[in-house]
Amino acid sequence: MLAAVLVMALGAIVLGAALGFASVKFRVEGDPLVEKIDAILPQTQCGQCNYPGCKPYAEAIAKGEAEINQCPPGGEEGIRKLADLLGREFKPLSSEHGVEKPKSVAFIDEQTCIGCTLCIQACPVDAIVGAAKQMHTIIADQCTGCELCLPPCPVDCITMEPIAETVENWKWKYPVFPIRSTH
């Protein structure tokens, strides 16, 4: 148990250091417009926009090669923000690219998983841990809900679970009760 914890901790430290290093060393001095567009995109990295990630889509928008309504996870709000930023006209989400869905995270049925590692290779944000012939699991906090790990799984043991509403993430709705004091 302790060994496992230590190994995971070590892994986390090493990866963290590598991430930090990479973010400094490999920072691309990009086009500021692309960065601005990319900041609006939801970073789900799902490829539904027909580009291999949010950044490539941002680049395509900046070059004027792509419409602003191709990102389903960003939804209507994302399109409005892009329209605002770029001074383009708002358009409803193009249905050929998909529909807006409630945010979900992937879940692996660990009993069925055969440990083929195909899902790891598909995950754009390295949110799956596992090793060959070992059970795999999703780090729910890091899963963007892109669904890219679903098709490669040979035993169909990955499902998308909508994120449950809890007391912590619950949002206030519109007015319901009187605030006025009576006497």
Add this chain to the structure above:
Amino acid sequence: MLNKLFSFNGGVTPAYEKTRSAEGPILPVPLPAELVIPLHQHVGGPPRPVVQAGDRVTKGQRIGKADGNASATVHASTSGLVSAVEMRRMPHSSGLSALSVIIKPDGLDAWGTAKPLDLHTASPTEIRDHLMQMGVVGLGGAVFPTHLKIVPGQPKALETLVINGAECEPFITCDDLLMRQRADTVIAGVALMCQIMKPDRTLIGIEDNKPEAIRAMQQAIEAQHDKRLEVVSVPTRYPAGGAKQLIRVLTGIEVPHGERSTDYGVQCFNVGTAVAVHDAIKLGRPLVSRIVTVSGNVRRGGNYDVLIGTPMRDVVALSEAHADTNRYIMGGPMMGVVMPGMEVPVVKATNCILVGSPKMFPPPPPEMPCIRCGECAIACPADLQPFELYWFSRAKIFGKAQEYHLFDCIECGCCAYVCPSHIPLVDYYRFAKSEIWAREHEKEAADHARERYEFRQYREEREKEEKAARLAAKTAAGREKATAALAVAEQPDGSNNTAEKDAKKALIAAALARAKQQQEQAAAINTAAALSAEQQAEIAAIEARRAEIREVAKPHLPPDN
């Protein structure tokens, strides 16, 4: 004596309704059939359960472990048996459930061993840790972990310690009764806070509609000969008990928008919190109960000493709610929230259970358009422009709402109280705030995802490069070897070298000859000598078919097949 009082802008004077519950002693509540103790009762990270069904617990035993520093510990409010650790409905507007420890009391209400702290020997870290372990949080309603605010041995000295006994919200009298009946403990707690934080001065602000409390507190201070403390009577005007408002009245310090009073050398604590600090340090007892006002649609309002986790219904029963009761509100009529049910437990944030009926709190008149009369801005004690906030929240232009300092709104309800158009303004602000929080959370998650995505890209790129480099190195090495061999082979000189070559050649020739012989033999077996004409025809047919298949399959096969 403080000679000059300041005042805050805005505010309202609603009917106070305090007499409904301000008489009589603070009463105990009989042990309920079960206690439902939610693990997450404070601002900050949710604690993790450390007991399971079937465990016996003593009163004050830890049942939830603080998760990180910005969290607080949770304790069993009485002795008994843990019957379950499960999801239960929360005293929260969402009506959602959260993890709670369910305790069946054994009737003994027996404390475990007390762990008092000696302030003279304890280090600052020990003091903070002790308060966290004792589950002390702000009892004025904000339930912010106290150990995060009590920072002993800070380089920047605390100028003013403000103790909040204003209790400005209508109907609520729990702090009033606490000060009247347990003034000694309150003062002892405040003295401990002074000892820890060493402020230059300590001001206890109490609204002037509570003369008995003021007198009791002054007497307690005199009895303890504590010259550091001073009781200040502040004018009664809602929301004088708001932290920033009370600080402004007492010290004249105007904490700007978006900043905290700590940065201006002032800290503010509720009187109930002072008692909790006293119990935690002097008695070594964690926070397992609090005083709760029951008022509104009941036969006789009152204040009760309630164990955390007691169902609200059991507490209200003692005050005898009228038959037409249809809801409980946690808090007062200005800032309170409607409870999703009557079985929800009393938590550390529960200062009042306001019992409501359709008659007492009729549905609000229909909302009318904002006429921009500016009444709300006059009433706002936080110096905001509520109609602008309302406009942007309603239109979901959240960025603008933030620019107008939405997060400085203390949700006091003054604006909605005076609005001639009956707009439930605060509900719009709550809605906007939670939407903004959700977006900030999403933004953080997106930034994190971007970083991980970019790192993966970088890793894949690096792997590709490494692979290419390896391959190149391999072929380079191979080529070198080949050229070297070629050079050796082509060396014209050296007689024994040629002899060697000749020997090799002979060997190869011999091997080739052997192979050829074997092949011929095998062919001979399979042809004329051993096979009948019929068999030979069959073989030919099979060969033909194979050839045909090969032809068809050609485009589908990998090139080297």
